[in-house]
Amino acid sequence: MNIAAMNVELLIVGTEVLRGRTAESNEVWLARALDAAGIRVGRITVVGDDRREIAGLLEAAAGRAGAVIVTGGLGPTVDDVTREAAIEAFGGGTDVRPAIVTEIERRFERFGYSMPEGYRSLGKVPAGAESIENRVGAAPGLRISRGECEIFLLPGVPAEMREMFTRVVLPALAPRGRPSGEVLRVFGVGETVVEERLARALGTPLPGGLSIIAGPSGISVYLPAGTEPQSVAGVREALGAELFGTGLDRLEEVVLRMMRERGATLATAESITGGLVASLLVSVPGASETLLEGYVTYSDRSKSRLLGVDAAVIAVHGAVSAEVCRLMAEGARRASGADYALSTTGIAGPGGATADKPVGLCLVGLAGPDGARVRDLRLAGDRETIRIRTACYALDMLRRELAGAGA
């Protein structure tokens, strides 16, 4: 491999991918895994199940890159043409490997089936290719060396591809990776504010290789590799109370960690988020230590019945009001006996807005040993974005409370 200019290309094969019909993206998964290992991806190409087109792209990529990772088209059907495309691209002819077919036959037998005839074609591989065992499904992967380039052909089924990548491809490429810079996670301010704070800490123009990526559940600041520890410390200080973690940290993980350290317990009372705050917490293993109970009180009736919110307060102020949001948090804390309770209410759209309560008006409430507080938000986006952002603001309110920073 060409170590100095190590550059990986991805070739994603599949007409279904071009149509956006796949449920999971191999491309995004691979891009993230390679980024985390400090391996540079130079180009990604998605192409349909067309043998000649794949062959042309494969040959060109192998001429440019230190490694090419191909996914898809390795199965037994007529649409699976990646193996033949590789034979065509590298022009070295075909090896016949009965052992590959025998292995697949055995696999089918283990599950009590006989192997469909189509699988016999999997025994024909590009000359000199090494077979990569498939521990999840039937079709093996292939590894081919061509000049300075290593080519890995992996299946398109995500679970099979991921297992093979992790076991075989990543260890082969990792020694050529460069260390990545630190990633800082921020919630509660916009991208522009983050940029201003970074400029304060690092000067302008901001260093090359630094990037700020915003999503509904927070902003990730990717510092360039080799950023001096002193500069990292400066950035952390400038980001202030909005800095909540590093790497792939999620707010729910950070909040649960802080709650466990304090031996504190939590309840949730959710209207607009409808169980999303609880579900985010439960997505973290071990959440049962902390989360005593959750109430989904999307209807007015349930707010009164489960949380004891006075129906008269709902009638006067409306369900989307600071008064109701506070009573929801207090009611959930009282009913559950938890140390803290979070509440959410709001208008996610597309309907439900009034003259003084537009879509995106959301409230998050926190009740704790020191009383209850409510924060109101004006959020942009579609229904799902508004709900996710509201859930994250609720979690962040608790995080700040526990950190002693207030909301």
Place this chain on the structure above:
Amino acid sequence: MNIAAMNVELLIVGTEVLRGRTAESNEVWLARALDAAGIRVGRITVVGDDRREIAGLLEAAAGRAGAVIVTGGLGPTVDDVTREAAIEAFGGGTDVRPAIVTEIERRFERFGYSMPEGYRSLGKVPAGAESIENRVGAAPGLRISRGECEIFLLPGVPAEMREMFTRVVLPALAPRGRPSGEVLRVFGVGETVVEERLARALGTPLPGGLSIIAGPSGISVYLPAGTEPQSVAGVREALGAELFGTGLDRLEEVVLRMMRERGATLATAESITGGLVASLLVSVPGASETLLEGYVTYSDRSKSRLLGVDAAVIAVHGAVSAEVCRLMAEGARRASGADYALSTTGIAGPGGATADKPVGLCLVGLAGPDGARVRDLRLAGDRETIRIRTACYALDMLRRELAGAGA
């Protein structure tokens, strides 16, 4: 445009995309939108912020395709090189458009800012390009005709890109689309069973252009365009009780529609899914008519306290047992006064497994006017996949009950 061979290519510009760092994928969104309009995507290329590389790819794509959609690299920073790349690729020189800069200046003024100087560069565009108004952000898009090919340069910010695509690009390309075939949505059987049933209805080999795409919340069967109504009817019959909808239908939408038609109400009692069933329902506008209340009872204590599950039953059978799952559903129905109640419990992993209760053992329960039932599942996948699939099995249990098909 070359109507006969109308073929669109996507060129996704951005080093951050190659690194998998973006929160949302423009590529998948565009692929789905074009697929839905019956427009064929021939190739997708993702490339970094490199002017010469972009120029080369742009020129090649314009030579092959009837239209090229480019996203990213239109902003005012030094990384934004798509405009210059287009000037280089098409070799017609530069037009200077003061009106573009004036428009951006006005936009900044409306928000009370003065325009950063970098934006002046946005006034230089490839000769003959038409400007596409940006109604969401600052940088306009561009439309360029080159021989038989139309090139659209769109911003990389998803909200800006989507608005421009929907308003300008789709209407320009839609007349060249071909009608798509019907999409059928299936839940409760695997891909292999779906394939067998399709073969029964349509014969083997299955028609070209038919595809079966599995995801955690169901399988989509894409029938080829022009499939005879009689064949569609045959497929529907063969798919049987597992067919739950068409197009982009989600189980939660279908269930809420059925519940509303019957004027029936629902409560949820969730352990393993931790609020996910309720949250899926609340993601559908208007869910408050149906969903009276939801309980997140992830802890043993809350199962007893909120749902009245006998602590002795939990002690004897364990929280992950048919007995507890049934009592959860019955307890939620009783406590809420709803017509139906759904419950979930299970082991999502990675921890929590025992010798006789492995990771992936999940139970869903349904209590209704005719009594309560429980179904046990053995699910594969990671924690999130297991939780999503359990939530979908719970919703599907209610769907079948309402359809009179039983579980």
